[in-house]
Amino acid sequence: MEDKSISKIFEVVGGRLRTNFVLALRDGPLRPAQLSQKLDAPISNLYRIFNDLKQVGLVESFEKDGLVYWALTEFGEKWLKANIEIVTGTLREEEKESFWKKHRVSLIVSFSIVLFAGIRALLASEPSWLLGGIILSIIVYFVIEKIK
Numbered sequence: 001m002e003d004k005s006i007s008k009i010f011e012v013v014g015g016r017l018r019t020n021f022v023l024a025l026r027d028g029p030l031r032p033a034q035l036s037q038k039l040d041a042p043i044s045n046l047y048r049i050f051n052d053l054k055q056v057g058l059v060e061s062f063e064k065d066g067l068v069y070w071a072l073t074e075f076g077e078k079w080l081k082a083n084i085e086i087v088t089g090t091l092r093e094e095e096k097e098s099f100w101k102k103h104r105v106s107l108i109v110s111f112s113i114v115l116f117a118g119i120r121a122l123l124a125s126e127p128s129w130l131l132g133g134i135i136l137s138i139i140v141y142f143v144i145e146k147i148k
Contacts, residue, residue, distance in 0.1 A: 009079065012052045017041055021049050022058065022072070026080055029062070029071035106144040110137035 013022055020039050024030065032050075036043040050070055053059040058076035062069055072080065100107065117133020120126075 009056045009058065012056050013058070017045065018049050018053070021046065022053065022076070022080060025059065025070060025072045026077070029069040031067055031069055035070060103141075103145065106141045109144060110141040113137040113140060 013019055017039065021035070024035055024038050030038065032043055032046060036046055039046070050059060050061070053076075054061070057073055058079060059070055060073045060076075062071065114130075114133050114137045117129050117136070121129035121133070
């Protein structure tokens with residue numbers, strides 16, 4: 001384990017096969033042939049990936065009953081647990097914000113403009129006020145979103 005820098009680890013884990021390699025080991029140690037079968041990848045590629053991951057300290061090998069197994073190191077398990085959302089491309093539920101919550105200021109301001117334009121259009125009997133309000137509210141929405 002020569003280098004544990006963050007950038008080196010993400011460089012080594014980058015790529016679909018490398019990511020799937022790490023994810024496959026989170027359920028426990030596997031023999032190289034089992035991993036090759038599980039990932040449907042040539043074993044020669046997996047040995048290269050294993051060596052890269054071993055260099056940054058994410059995986060290790062051990063022998064049991066004369067067979068070689070690959071497993072996540074303690075550091076590898078901690079790293080995977082901390083980065084599972086990034087690696088799997090998902091977010092925890094509490095981190096997911098609804099569209100309405102994320103854009104509430106823009107939506108409230110834009111809706112208010114349309115509402116006031118609609119009221120003005122009714123009072124003045126001019127439908128063009130409503131059209132102008134809609135156009136203005138769209139512009140304001142995008143300006144506010146750009147500023148955020």
